[in-house]
Amino acid sequence: MARGTLNSGSKSEAELPKAKINLDSLRRIGKLISYLKPHRAKFIAAIVFLFLSSITGLAFPSFLGALIDAAQGKQKYSFLPPTINAIGTLAFGVLFIQAFISFFRVVWFVQVSERALADIRRDTYFKLVTLPMNFFANRRVGELNSRISADLSQIQDTMTTTFAEMIRQLVLLVGGITFLTIVSFKLTLALLLMLPVLIVFAVFFGRFIRKLSRQAQDKLAESNTIIEETLQGIANVKAFVNEAFEAGRYDKNLREVVKIAVKGAVFRGMFASFIVFCLFGAIVGVIWYGSILVSNHELSVGSLTTFILYSIFVGAAMGSFPELYANMQKAVGASERVLEILDETGEDVSINAEENVIKTKITGNLAFNNVVFAYPSRQELTVLKDISFTADAGQKVAIVGPSGSGKSTMAALILQFYHPQSGTVQFDGKEANQYALTDIRNQVAIVPQDVLLFGGTILENISYGKLGASKDEIIAAAKKANADQFISSFPEGYDTVVGERGVKLSGGQRQRIAIARALLKNPAILILDEATSSLDSESERLVQEALEVLMKGRTSIVIAHRLSTIREADKIVVLEKGNIVETGTHQQLIANEQGLYRYLSQLQFETAAKVLE
Ligand SMILES: Nc1ncnc2c1ncn2[C@@H]1O[C@H](COP(=O)(O)OP(=O)(O)OP(=O)(O)O)[C@@H](O)[C@H]1O
Structure with missing residues (x-):
């Protein structure tokens, strides 16, 4: 078998x-x-x-x-x-x-x-x-x-x-x-007439029994679910005095388990009898007939033994x-x-590390021209509707807007995770598709809202921004990112293991690691997806300081949730339901009394004031 x-x-x-x-x-x-x-x-x-x-x-x-x-x-x-x-x-x-x-x-x-x-x-x-x-x-x-x-x-x-x-x-x-x-031709004929029929029968019988035992297992699993549900919701069971109901439900299920198991047992018994009687019977029959041939001197004892062994081979192969x-x-x-x-x-990304070099440099001018976009998985919902804006090299441009307005989607389009249905994303005045995909991604860095650390040391995690960076480079980046201090406070310093099985870092600490990563990458364009959950004020100051260092000398696209952090931005783009509804500096936008920016600012100011009270 x-x-x-x-x-x-x-x-x-x-x-x-x-x-x-x-x-x-x-x-x-x-x-x-x-x-x-x-x-x-x-x-x-x-x-x-x-x-x-x-x-x-x-x-x-x-x-x-x-x-x-x-x-x-x-x-x-x-x-x-x-x-x-x-x-x-x-x-x-x-x-x-x-x-x-x-x-x-x-x-x-x-x-x-x-x-x-x-x-x-x-x-x-x-x-x-x-x-x-x-x-x-x-x-x-x-x-x-x-x-x-x-x-x-x-x-x-x-x-x-x-x-x-x-x-x-x-x-x-x-x-x-x-x-x-x-x-022995005669014996073989006798065997071949019986064996296939018996084996087909045995296989189907076996399958049927397996199906029955699977049913019994499923039913048993069902009754275990009842126990689990009852115990988890024991307060509810008691509050509604439904102990009898649950006991009845369990009892009914158990009876069904027993019924299926007993039915299975009958077939199992039949199967055992079948194997004993028919399959072994076939062997006994062949030996019987063989022995007659031996006693008639038509077959030697040795030949009968050979025959029996070959029959086992053939039967096992068929089975x-x-x-x-x-x-x-x-x-x-x-x-x-x-x-x-x-x-x-x-x-179009090569998996050879040697091919991953920048062929065309980008200085950092970014433009969206009449970009229309819907996610391929949700074609019916146009997320960005005719978006146009520019960010010149070195500028800090903030994108603000209510949740779901399409801010992160814009970041995904800059990173070329998706491509617009119409309109273009341009880098230094040239359409994105004129660059190698790796050229764009190698020169754009993102500091995401929720920073994922890989299982490994802090050193390895920072060097993800530039594989092969020297330890000195990594430490220098961590210092600039205000991360060196907390890293050095760990007994194992930069060799501290983080990620799922390692030390858990706080949100602010993880962000500073991500900033160090981005610093090491030294991109022309930086995307900051500001964390929505607020950090405590000390942590916030450290992160903000590190971000200022990171943004210096490069184009920064800041997806801002707290408007207080973007007052100094060169340009603020206000997004609502996939449309740009306002563009300008903080001063210009706050002056527009009917504007969405002013409304959002006031809302945040009031919330902050309430928290302070
Ligand atoms: N991968 C995706 N597939 C399909 N639809 C998506 C996908 N990601 C986002 N969306 C939809 O696109 C719209 C814009 O989402 P997006 O994440 O860009 O908004 P956002 O302004 O960044 O929101 P938030 O401030 O809450 O992060 C939403 O309606 C969202 O449901």
Whole structure:
């Protein structure tokens, strides 16, 4: 039967959907098979060895039969030596060769599939990280993660085990039937009439029982949910005096669990009787008939032994096919899902670090010309409607407006995460598409609202702004970003591990790390997405000071939530529902009594005053 490793038991793999195997699906997954090409010599050698080891495996029942016959003074095959010792020695010789071949076939299969799989994994990951933002908007991280883990594991399992097992069982089946026919045509006929019917019956029976036990498990899980819900909401249960109701609900569910389990037990019992009576019965029948042939001198004892062993080989091979086939189907499904990613068109970003150099310098003039934009995932909602504004090199331009007015979307368009439906985004007077994508992203930095730190040291996190920066450069950037002081206060300083498993940094501290990152990157254009949650005043002062240093000498686009921080801006763009409703300096805008800016300013001023009271 198929080995236990075929379904490594992990839930996600066991639940992978199956796909139909036909010419069309095989053609589609041909691209994945092409990953074997660089290793084809080894792969072919492994298949040849697999054939050899399976064929030598087939020799053993004949050796055993010959040994038994030799013990009775008979010679079973003329091509085998007549004495017991000679046959035994030969059998050991073949065994040794088989062991030798098996070693290499296992090692080679694993080597080839591991390497091919690593290439597929690498390409899938590379493709994933270069895919446009829109791709990620429509998919959950968990789902993508499972493609790289569960789907690829299934493909790997199939490559290393299922595929080899399929070939091995095929050889055993064909070879087994051939040898059986040689030993006794009559017995083989009797066996082949019975065996397939019994095996098909056993497989379907087995599946039905598995389905029943899954139903029982699901029902049990349901009753566990009832317990969980009741205990979590115990205050509600008590307040409504619904203890009896919950107890009834649980009891009803439990009865159903028992009902399904008992029904399953009946079928399980029937299955056991069936196996005992029919399958073992078939063997007993064959031996019975064989013994009659032996007593009539039509068959030797050795031949009967050989026959029984080959029948076991053939039966096991037949029985293993349904599971092997199901595994193949899962692998085809998994391959199709992985290919879906590989076939997507990525952004024009190279994954070679050496190619990531700035080819065209940008001085920092930025312009939006009649930009109209809707997110590809929500075409019906036009987020930006005819936006035009300019930011000259070195200027500080603030974008303000109510929540949802499209401020962050403008930042995403500057970073080329998305492209406008009409209108253009220009850098130094040239349209964005005239630059290499990496040229723009390498010269634009963003300090986001919520700073994500990667698992690693503070030093590594800052150097994310400029990979390969020296420690001195990093410390200098941290000093300018007002971060050196708090970093040095940690016992491990810059080597302190942060991120999910490390030290938790406060919002203000994380922002200063992000500022140091941006300083290190030294961009021509800076986007500041101001944090909405307010920091305490000391933290705020440190962050604000660091930001002033960062903004000096470059174009800064400040997405502002607190209007007090942008009074000095060269230009303030006021956005409302995707339209620019006002543009000007703080003085100009505050003077407009009917203006949105003045209204928002007053609102914030009043809120602040109330807090102070
Ligand atoms: N990835 C996305 N896919 C689809 N719609 C989006 C996406 N991101 C934002 N939106 C929508 O675009 C509109 C503008 O959002 P945006 O985040 O630009 O506003 P904002 O002005 O930055 O808001 P806030 O001040 O709350 O951050 C909103 O209606 C939002 O629902």
